[in-house]
Amino acid sequence: MKNNNDKARDKKLKNGFYKSFNRANKSIFWFFILLAFLFGALVVKLLHIQIVQSEELTISALNQLTRTETINSNRGIIYDRNKKELAINTTKSNVFYNMDVLDQRQNESLTDFNDRKKKLFDEDAKLISDVLGEDYEEIREKFKGDKVVRIATNVDKMKANKLRELRTQLANEKEEGSKEKKKNLSAMSIDDVTRRLYPFNNLASYIIGFTNDENMGQYGIEASYDEELTGIPGKNVSLKDNASNKIPLTDEETYAPKEGYSIVLSIDANIQQFAETAAENAKKENKADKVSIIVQDTMTGEIIAMTTKDDYNLNDPKKPINEEQEKNWDEYTDEEKTKIWYDNWRDFNINDQYEPGSTFKVITTAAAIEQNVAQPDSIFTCNGSMRVGDRTLTCTSHTRGPKTLAKAIEESCNMTLIQVGNELGKEELLRYIKAFGFGKKTGIELYGESTGIIPRSADEISAVNLATMSYGHSIAVSPIQLVNAVSAICNGGYLNKPTIFKEAIDANGNIIEKNKTQLRRRVISQETSEKMKYMMKKVVENGTGKLAAVDGYQVGGKSGTANIATPTGYLDAYNSSFVGVAPLNDPRLTVLVVINNPKNGILGGAVAAPVVSEVLNKSLNYLKIQKTEEIKSEENYVTVPEVEGLLLEDAGRKILNNKLKFNINTDKGLDYAVVTNQNPSAGSYVLEDSIIDLAVNDNLGAEKVMPNLSKMTRKEVESILNYMNLEYNIKGNGDFISQAPKAGTKVDSSTRVTVNYANNDDNLKKEPTEEKNIVSNNEDRSTKNNNVNKNKDKDKDNKN
Template identity: 30%
Template structure:
């Protein structure tokens, strides 16, 4: 007989199975909505909410007249979402973007192949019109983001001083780095909700924190004088086959720097292509032996001690024995009577040593320190070096002599410029400054504190040295090529052997001229230093012409007239 199933039993079995299935669904629902809800919500938010950084506009760097030296302009970033690019059109997208962005097609294609990534930047600093043209192709998966780029209108103008920024917009070197906290501002933030097609979901909430723009920095530089200094320096570096050079122009009364030039120098709009040395501010960072420009410090020490006057006469041979070394003048000559003024005017090493013998090593060392040698002078200029001034107790017998005329110590161009600013300012050193001030959060200009004034030597000594330096630029001095028609010029030549690590010794020369004008009412001082010139090497013939060109331009630019006076007659060689 055929036995029929029990409907009640089948129904009970089905209900049991359904109960089990429903309990599994219920358990999963409890897990999802209860235990794992926060985790899942967070994952959904990650996929749906897109955070963005809103870059702050970087502040400008200007010269004293408000002319832009470094400015931020609008730009665009072009990016791709490889997952959103149609696989059949990858070649077209790669070809188009490679052409428009001036990049290898292979590089674009490699980015498009990374389909697990949703955001790959391809190019930054794109001009808005160019970016608009790219977006006009309507390439799916290609996007554009508003950003900024740093622009240097002068190209290489003041390049070593200004420095530059990196791809993230932060300062890397120079003033861009030193004042980054002021210039950079504060980036903002924004988050929006996007759908599956990466489009913003309407009516959803977004969070936005507005960026705070950076503040501006105004320098003491005069753009025109800076340009003239760079042009004159570059011409002479090329003409003499020199390795490099620096020029500084400074206001005697305030210590404000009107020009700080270097050659060769990087184009800041393409700084990545320049060697590291060409991106440096050599005027503050490169140390060298000053040579005869250093003799004014020996003169100041001896005159402050009261052991000599400008008219003191010494019988000067062309060589002298110092410990185990015989030291000589630049040119051979018979023993001759020279006043101290004549010794300085003719840049006699032997005569300077004879004067230095009248004071102690400690007196000479203390005068070097008073003028700022062996320490950073507090200018705030990035990269400033302290130079090298050995303790006087360690000086050897010959070093005691060579230091008196500028060999055996190391300084920067900035330190030496400060020495002559001090003499020109009646013996009062004004700490050199390069930043005139900054703007506050409201855009109002806030001037920098006044430069610190320090008396180094007496007014009387400074005035006497200034007169002696005029003789250097006279017909019998070594700096005649620095003379400027109609103006009284005081200054000093320097020719020093140059230490070079590459040859592990002295190779080549450093040629220098530094001075100020009008000599009787000083307003401007300038220094020109040429490193390792191959055609001629004397400061009077290599560096003095640069000083003359730059100072002549600066006098006209600052509208400084001649005083109309004449230098008094000074005796260099007394009659025997």
């Protein structure tokens, strides 16, 4: 029997158990309450996600999976006024290398890992440089960092394909003494890109400009019409996983790109070539620093040709442009090279300014005649010098005493023009200077145009300034301003906007935008214009411009010579110039020639006038403008033959047979090169011994050009098609009937060529095989290529 103590103890234990049990139940209860709350919150959150955020999260998920790939549009072509291609597109390749190609092996020391990596980079640099034909050290220098680096740009497609083939070959080989496969070139990647190709290299380089590695226009028309030429890129939208694999059962959308518009320029490639040849010759003959030429349509303001020599190669714009740069190139710092590039790309005709000298006298004279303060027969007296303010001004004319204004212009008399300027007054002279477009951009469609330097107001013109401005000193103009003003003087007084743009066309040839002559203002009357043409004609007939004469045509002009001005003063060097217009009875062309720092004479009438004559002579005859004057000496002109689509050897022979010479845009891969373009074009009327520029495709790359097979024997056809690595089918054995694709068509390795000859029973007996099929592009053609005639030496002999 339990005593009271035992009962008290049992009661205490029982109460303690209940208390503990109750506490545990409460904890469990609250635990389940918490779980219920969390579960409820989770359900609410799921409902919120499913109902409220469903659309937003779905879009976000799709965005993470969506891959958008840009499809570049083809850049528009740049043509001359006759639709000759001056800038086209071609496929090039960029070579990249992933510097993070190797992983450190287990138990491999850091030193061993770095040695293994260096060995791989050395070997890969050697492999790449050998295929590209580049200097090993230059390629190896680019293997830096731990990211993807660009090894080479604008690589020929054929070389890029060789690198791809080499990478595939090495991927199947194993390291010596190891079961691991070689890592060589596994980190290399190659992207094919569309790049610009300029068939005639330097031709019209300052007008056309070039594109950078991103295919964006830099300088010239490529820059000023970059948006129109570029077009609108397309895109491909698809769902892909993290490994860039397309997710099955998902849609893919492609938005086609909009091709860029093509630009037709006002320049004539043939006349451009005449100007460039004349500038190059004048530079050499006069040992000048530069020679600039502008040819403008007198009536419309269109620029027909414009050049400055030296100029740069559009296909390699960073290449040195003269012997001095080539000689010292390796010694220049990067900063010096950058400055030289910008100087090389700067167009004197548009971007720079100079003191025009006596060519400006026609501006002063036209203003005076229009204001009736002087006329061609007005008498002025030249004493050889004149004291104006604190300066004594001298005359370049050799005759003294009274003379008419017409005679003064003929002799380029400074003293007469000072008097004319005083009669006109500084307010009126400045008004006409501005009216002729000086001191303001002309608006030509090229960036960086100079405004020149003229007084801001008449109050800034001192007596000395008025005197010197009258004959073209103490004032700065751009060549484009001056040639445009002289055109206005000779076209009846109409100042037009000079233009290089003719029209924009789409891929189907539809005209999107067409340029029209834009009249700025009328500056002088028709009567004044006729008087000015009369005086300019006398300059060429009897005065300082005799060397500008052209047989069969009336030519007018004005010479100019002025010290080269710098911000710190005048140099002991000159700009010698001449501006000419022809034919004066029906003005068509205005030509300005500026020779910078000539060493063999300085007078514009002696060094620049003959260049104007050469350009006018070739251009007027090429345009077949009727002669109206007596012909003193008949020069021999010939017609340029059609050679596009011919093999270079055949084209060269045809050109030489027509008493012409030729020049090609490359000296590589000429075995079976095909002429893709020629300048001047077929049918042009040029002097004997003129040089015809030929653009050729060597038919070694991925993009080939089909030659004209009509004059070839069957064996010759087989030989060239084997050389081009094309599949072909030749039918018949008689006379040539047809070929497909046609001559001049662009082809690739997938193209199959069909050549048809007439059936000939006699030939069939001798050669029973009527049809021959070459079905493999990959077979070994080394024995067949032994029959290929090597004509490189002959081509080099004919190259001029």
